[in-house]
Amino acid sequence: MPNSRDISFATFNLYNLNLPGQPIYDNETGWSADDYKVKVAWIARQLQTLDADVIGFQECWDPKALLACFKAAKLDDEYDIVARKPPSPGIQVALAARKGLLTGEPLWIEEFPENARFVDLRERRDAKETVTVTIRKFSRPPLRVTIQPKGSKPKPPPITIYVAHLKSKGPATLSFKPPKAAVLEAYPSIAQSVVSHVRRIVEAGALRAILNDDMKGNEKPVVVIGDLNDGTLATSTELLTGQPGYRFIEASKAGSKSDAGLYSVEKLQQLRSFRDVYFTHIFQQNMESLDHILVSDAFYDHAISRKWSFNETVVLNDHLALESAEDRTAMGASDHGQVRAKFDWNPMRKALETPDP
Numbered sequence: 001m002p003n004s005r006d007i008s009f010a011t012f013n014l015y016n017l018n019l020p021g022q023p024i025y026d027n028e029t030g031w032s033a034d035d036y037k038v039k040v041a042w043i044a045r046q047l048q049t050l051d052a053d054v055i056g057f058q059e060c061w062d063p064k065a066l067l068a069c070f071k072a073a074k075l076d077d078e079y080d081i082v083a084r085k086p087p088s089p090g091i092q093v094a095l096a097a098r099k100g101l102l103t104g105e106p107l108w109i110e111e112f113p114e115n116a117r118f119v120d121l122r123e124r125r126d127a128k129e130t131v132t133v134t135i136r137k138f139s140r141p142p143l144r145v146t147i148q149p150k151g152s153k154p155k156p157p158p159i160t161i162y163v164a165h166l167k168s169k170g171p172a173t174l175s176f177k178p179p180k181a182a183v184l185e186a187y188p189s190i191a192q193s194v195v196s197h198v199r200r201i202v203e204a205g206a207l208r209a210i211l212n213d214d215m216k217g218n219e220k221p222v223v224v225i226g227d228l229n230d231g232t233l234a235t236s237t238e239l240l241t242g243q244p245g246y247r248f249i250e251a252s253k254a255g256s257k258s259d260a261g262l263y264s265v266e267k268l269q270q271l272r273s274f275r276d277v278y279f280t281h282i283f284q285q286n287m288e289s290l291d292h293i294l295v296s297d298a299f300y301d302h303a304i305s306r307k308w309s310f311n312e313t314v315v316l317n318d319h320l321a322l323e324s325a326e327d328r329t330a331m332g333a334s335d336h337g338q339v340r341a342k343f344d345w346n347p348m349r350k351a352l353e354t355p356d357p
Helices: 033-050 065-070 181-185 187-214 235-241 265-270 323-330
Strands: 008-017 056-062 080-081 092-098 100-110 143-147 159-164 224-229 281-283 285-288 289-295 308-315 336-343
Touching: 008 033, 008 065, 008 159, 008 224, 008 289, 033 065, 033 308, 056 065, 056 159, 056 224, 065 080, 065 092, 065 181, 080 100, 092 100, 092 143, 159 187, 181 187, 187 224, 187 235, 235 289, 265 289, 265 308, 265 336, 289 308, 289 336
Parallel strands: 008 056, 159 224
Antiparallel strands: 008 336, 056 092, 080 092, 100 143, 143 159, 224 289, 281 285, 308 336
């Protein structure tokens, strides 16, 4: 029987969700009224299927469009939506949580912490030169919220949730106006790709620094939800997770405690699966896992500070098998799969927390 303290999280890239006639990526006129109607209906169906307690969204251009999706799904009375439209046009992350879960004020984190900027770093070996990266802000500001899961006796601890959307692997859009950088003159496509990768890894490092400050020295449950635009084993993703240990054999103590590590629900699912079926994006017939849910050791089965146990991960990705992007657009679909992870309230028994004498 489900426990009221059980909790589920999902991530959902909305793929340019904006009101009709408003600009989206590479299209100043945006969606037609008919395209918008179809898109809202498709997102509504996915929301109903996900049925998650907390959903992190990416590519939300306008909160009104996201609310329209919840209304179409007849879920607007069941969820609180945290979304914003910034002063200048642009995609944002957003979040929806079942009524009564949200506590405190949401925070969009615009700038890197002052002490997490990569300026005047000198290598001691190999390339003996100073490294400076002047990026100071997130391209898509992550969102930080706190929820209080339901239930009592004992009351579960509050959970801090970050919704993120790191810079994509696609070539960056760079200005070609004079004065033009020499590398843009000679190798424009290379320069665009390098900028994307540099920005993504630096954003991952800055978010990791924020997580360190939030998690170290306590047992606070933390979840990171989002389109990280790279695979689980990519450098940027591993930097963000902190690479905690996973327990594979009974005698191992790996994963018994991780002060600031984050566990991928993709890996948690794969440890229970006979085959790997986790993919959330297809590019040039290459199946990739770009959309992630990362959880602290409060959600890891073998951690002594465990409060919840992993139940299952579900990926809604059938629409990605359509023949073309045009087919997906015609049905209003996203170009990403949606991921939901469920966790059961199951604190580690005190007897297991006490070390042998």
